[in-house]
Amino acid sequence: MSMSHGKNQAEQIREISGTNPLKCMKCGKCSATCPAFNEMDIKPHQFVSYVANNNVEELVKSESLWKCLSCFACVERCPRDVKPGKIIDAARQLVVRERGGSYLTADEIPELLDDETPQQLLVSAYRRYKR
């Protein structure tokens, strides 16, 4: 993967998210507050600096894409208004839109449901995990 490609994709992530990772002062507050922290291979604050450094290849392979809950705890508590949750979502979008990636296939859905599953759960998961 060439540097320019990485840069291009990092640019795309910045555009989709509409945020500026360079504002980050590496305080780690986003990771400290993240409820999915333990499950993430790349932690929220690291995610931000990967994008700032145009290092995208690692990110698009990251498990963190599918572990983030979009709960906005990091967005609310970031002292620099960097919005890490939006940056993670933008990387997820990049994977889903452009690489045909997905974390949910139609086949696997029936066995994930039970009698009480609210529509909201399916609709939300579809929107975050698929194109």
Place this chain on the structure above:
Amino acid sequence: MKYSYYPGCTLKNKAKDLDAYARASAQALGFELEEIENWQCCGGVYPLGSDEIATKLSSVRALNEAKEKGQDLVTLCSACHHVIKRVNDDMKNVDDIRFRANNYLKLDTPYAGETKVVHFLELLRDTIGFDELKKRVVKPLTGKKIGAYYGCLLLRPSGILAFDDPENPKIMEDFIRALGATPVIYPYRNECCGGYISLKEKDMAKNMCDKITESASGFGADMLITACPLCMYNLNKSASKDIPVYYFTELLAEALGLKEEA
């Protein structure tokens, strides 16, 4: 007083109680919820990509319909509220989104965020008032120790949701007091239950819901209330602790003496 009302897909199905008790209570409290015609599902999660338009249009349509009737738009499900309120903010403040969405929709008059989006709880607080609500209670829930579970969608991002103090909210506790019960404040009330993660990451959801329910019962709550069908599902399904979870509207209807009719 008449309001436009956006029930959302889940309230037509798995969360019928949330809706039915709200309508009965609204009527008893003297306001009318007029369901938006032909509303479409909001999608459940706010599209975070700043370039997304198509996924926001169902919210814009609902907002515009309320505008045409000159009514505020009332929501009940935390997720619908979150999505519609944020899309409304985009329509008001983000030129590019307003321009492109209006291009798509070709409305007679462009929509620019004019509608006020009001969560049912906000209506109780700001229009009826909790003091007035207290006077209307006929069956006070005396002695019940209730933990408010806010979750995330009603509170964050607070700049846009402007619902309550995101780290120390009190609207649901005030609501609980108005019904004659005792609110239990516990640290995890505004932490996430896992949301959509429970579809595929059952362990993760369990972990998060355990923390919430253990925190609540550790501080003495006998039950939890929520405004969100997904919080309800996750807390019921994923938590090992057996603590009952109710929609806030069910307790409202009960305290207003409407439970049997709804």
